[in-house]
Amino acid sequence: MGEGLVKSVAVIIPAFNEEDRILSVLRAVKGARLPTEIIVVSDGSTDRTAAVARSVPGVTVFELPGNQGKGAAMAAGVKLTSARYVAFVDADLGGLTPAHVDGIIQPLLDRRCDMCVGIFRGGKVWSDAAHTFTPYFSGQRALKREIFEAIPYISDLRLGIEYAINNEARRRRARVLRVVLPGVSNCHKEQKLGLVKGLAARTKMYKEIGEAMVKTRKRRKRPPRMRPPWLH
Numbered sequence: 001m002g003e004g005l006v007k008s009v010a011v012i013i014p015a016f017n018e019e020d021r022i023l024s025v026l027r028a029v030k031g032a033r034l035p036t037e038i039i040v041v042s043d044g045s046t047d048r049t050a051a052v053a054r055s056v057p058g059v060t061v062f063e064l065p066g067n068q069g070k071g072a073a074m075a076a077g078v079k080l081t082s083a084r085y086v087a088f089v090d091a092d093l094g095g096l097t098p099a100h101v102d103g104i105i106q107p108l109l110d111r112r113c114d115m116c117v118g119i120f121r122g123g124k125v126w127s128d129a130a131h132t133f134t135p136y137f138s139g140q141r142a143l144k145r146e147i148f149e150a151i152p153y154i155s156d157l158r159l160g161i162e163y164a165i166n167n168e169a170r171r172r173r174a175r176v177l178r179v180v181l182p183g184v185s186n187c188h189k190e191q192k193l194g195l196v197k198g199l200a201a202r203t204k205m206y207k208e209i210g211e212a213m214v215k216t217r218k219r220r221k222r223p224p225r226m227r228p229p230w231l232h
Helices: 022-031 049-054 070-079 098-109 125-133 145-149 158-171 189-193 195-216
Strands: 009-015 037-042 059-063 085-088 115-121 141-144 176-182
Touching (some): 009 022, 009 070, 022 037, 037 049, 037 070, 070 145, 070 158, 085 098, 085 145, 098 115, 098 176, 141 145, 145 158
Parallel strands (some): 009 037, 009 085, 037 059, 115 176
Antiparallel strands (some): 085 141, 115 141
C-alpha cells in the first residue's frame, strides 16, 4: 500500500437541514492540515445545506434522495472515498477549529490508536454534560475504515450509528483513544426545532439507539485482535 493511501484521511460531514451552521464547520475542516478530502452528505435536506456546502471550494457534496438517517449518510460518504482513514464531524457544531479537527486525526496517523473520539469540554453546559455521562456517543471521531465498514445494518441504524461504531470497535478489541475538544459544543434538538418538536426528536433518537443496540448485539464470530501498529 502506497504511503499516500496510508496517510489519506477523508472527513465526512453528514448533514440534515444545517444551512445556518455548516459553513463554520466547513471552514474549520478546510483549515485543518491533515484531511486529504472533505465530503458533505446532505441527508434529504429541504433547505440550502447542499448549496452552502458547494460554495466552499474543494468540498465534495452528495445528496441523498430523502432523509435516510445519519448512519446511511455516513455510509454514503465512506463509499465515495478510497481513503485509508475516515473521520466524521457533525454539521451543527459551534466553536470548532482546525486544531480540533487535526486533534482527532493525528493519533490515528501516529498509530497510537485504531479509533479516536472527540469529547466536548468547556463549551455549552448540555454538550459537556452529555459527554460527561456518555463520552463515546460523539459524532466527532476518526477511525480505520475497516471498522466502520464491518458494522452490520449500517444504513438502517440512523441515530444509533454511534453506538454501533463503539460496539464494533469493542468487538474487534480496537485501541480507542479520547481527545478533548475544548470550547466545542453542538446545537441541541430543542434549540433547533423548538421544545415540543425537539423533545419528540430526542425521544426518536433514544428509540433508534435502542434499536441499534438490539441489531448489533447479535452474536458473531469475534475477529482476530487488530495488528500492532508496527505490522501495518
